[in-house]
Amino acid sequence: MCIRDRYYRGAAAAIVVYDISSVDTFVRAKKWVQELQTHGNQKAVMALVANKSDLEPKREVEAEVGEQFAQENGMFYMETSAKTAENVNELFYEIAKRLARALPPKPTGMNLNSNVQDRGRSYYCCSA
Incomplete structure (x- = not known):
């Protein structure tokens, strides 16, 4: 295993920023995406x-x-x-939301079975 694989092989989420x-930086981001697709968690x-996004007048990479x-x-x-913190909280909220959908919680504790097993005994109730 390569050293780089240790960093993101088991990662549940990845954020590639440019x-x-x-x-x-966009070209490098594209290379990171390829790297993650090859070596990361599928x-x-x-x-x-x-x-x-605060540098809109200097934009070189269009949003589209x-x-x-x-x-x-x-x-x-x-x-x-x-x-400016624009959309930073929203980014992490969106990741958390998608992780919750992709990785449903594992049940913990005991599995309680509501089926009653018949052991061959009969119980009768009488009223006077």
């Missing part, structure tokens, strides 16, 4: 996050390009700004 004002919830790439790769897409 900077909307840098095409280079059932993981994956998000493609376009960060620095990111959305399309995310859709083609089974990911959900969101734009955020770590600087």
Whole structure:
């Protein structure tokens, strides 16, 4: 097993982030997605996050390009700004919501069976 596999092989979720004002970061993000698809958990919830939405005037990667790439790769897409906190809470809420759907809770405790087993005894009640 490669060292990198230890970091994300068992991950239940992955967030791949790029900077909307840098095409280079989008290209690197695409490589990370391929890496995760090859070596990561195939059932993981994956998000493609376009960060620095506060830099809209300097945008180099259009939202439609990111959305399309995310859709083609089974990911959900969101734009955020770590600087202004725009959509940061929403991102983690969406991941939690998708994880809850994908990984239903495992039952814990005892399994109580409501079936009564007949052991060949009969009980009668009489009234006077």
